[in-house]
Amino acid sequence: MKVLGLILAGGKSERLGKLVYKRASAAVPIAGKYRAIDFTLSNMVNSDIIKVGVLTQYNPRSLMDHLGSGKEWNLDRKKGGLYILQPYLGLTGEYWYKGTADAIFQNMSVLKRSEEDYVLIGSGDHIYKMIYNNLYMFHFQKSADVTLLTKNLDESYNMSDYGSVIVDKDMRIIDIREKVKNPPSNRAFLGVYFINKHLLMELLYSSVPAGGNDLLLDIIIPRLKELRVFAYDFNGYWRNIKKGINEYFKTNMEILLNKEIRRELFYRHGKVYTKLKDYPPAKFTSTSKIKNSIIADGCIVSGTVENSILFRGVVVKAGACIENSIIMQDSIVEEGAVVRNAILDKNCIIRSEQKLIGDFEPVVMEKRMVL
Known part of the structure; x- marks a missing residue:
């Protein structure tokens, strides 16, 4: 099975303050020598995704310098490889991405030309380690149209910062409440979508020209009754650093102080790849x-x-x-x-x-x- 990977990495994330004055949130340094995007990108590579598009927008220079040709992730290849997808001024006059759906829609040529049948969409500023193969199997077993990655969050997370997902006994999603004060459940959407490529193209063509620029709010949620949308629970460590300075600091400290988290992130389910630099030992x-x-x-x-x-x-x-x-x-x-x-x-x-x-x-x- 061939899967196209798309990483949304153009966010500004004002809650990170001075850390994103000169870089995108996906390029924020983590744990001594990594960048935030290394985790999602390595997850895709470790899951045998060999064609990955990174959608950038805000302050992309640092991120592009880090990614380079994709050599460190074995993505500098003739077939497939790493693609940097920046907004550009076209004949229609469109330029800046207006949302997650619009960002993919403006790069529809990547979907049209790709040989892959499925698309995995992730975020460049989430810190977690996962092989996606079980997610694929779950998707096919449920005959799903769309599968969203979810997690039951504990009290260390502020649930009002996340989309709250309500499922039935078969894990089919019946409602999603995006960032509400009193969330109906602690099952949160983690920003990862798995979907058939042709279905994604059809949804984008029917929604984005009419102003539906957000993939979750304008495309997935309004179609929960007509589409088979399922939730796949992730049970490992996961953090979203763009939620603020405290979240970024907490993530680094948890990696530092908790041996189990370090083992999960850096020793299980493959390596975390990053740009190599020629420094001597400490x-x-x-x-x-x-x-x-x-x-x-x-x-x-x-x-x-x-x-x-x-x-x-x-x-x-x-x-x-x-x-x-x-x-x-x-x-x-x-x-x-x-x-x-x-x-x-x-x-x-x-x-x-x-x-x-x-x-x-x-x-x-x-x-x-x-x-």
Whole structure:
């Protein structure tokens, strides 16, 4: 069975604040050396999807630089491979994507020319690990028109931020309440669609020209009675980092502090592939003290690092103290500086004896800032 993968990666996600001033949410760094999109893209590759289109829009430069030709994901190939799908000015005058359905509709030529019979649509800013084969089997067993990936969320999630899915005893979806204050169930839609390609094309042609620009709200939900739409429950770890700074920080800390989550994300169901960079191994001097932290390649640590994540090339000088923080690539924390409950974007500098301390929410330093 051949499946075309589409990754929606054009979102701005204002709730991530300074972290997305100069990048799309799908390009936000995660866990020391990865980007958010690496997880969904690796899931597709590990599920033998060899043709993947990435739909970009907002601040795409960082994301495109990371993806390159797709070599790290074995997608630099003559047949299939990686496609970057950006909005463009055509004869109709259309340019910016107006929604998820419109984004796919404007790239209808990819669907028309593809040999694949089915389409798997995912999001570039969701952190999870999954082989999709069981989802395919469920789809065929139920004779479904559309299958949506769902999950029963616990109290650590704010259900009002997600679409609440109501199913019958056969797992057929009878209603979806999108981001309501009092959700009727804790089964949430995870932004993954599996659908026949020709059915998807038919739905897009009948909806988008009439103004139906959102795939879920304007196409799937109004047709729940006429289409066989089923929910497939995912039971593993899943987080959506675009829900805000706290969600992004929590995701990184869970990866850092929970061994089971690390095993699930990085050791089960295949690898997580990412762009390789030629850094030397991390260096720890005699004055360094490291506890419960992730230290990536190229770091030089002479100070104290506890419950923190240091991305590639970070320098922590003697006497500096970093606690409960995320320090991104090539940042420098100088002598005697204190960083606590904070997120430093790439190429930031904390000068000697300066303090950067977050309160209820981690404080964020924008890219290339100096304190």
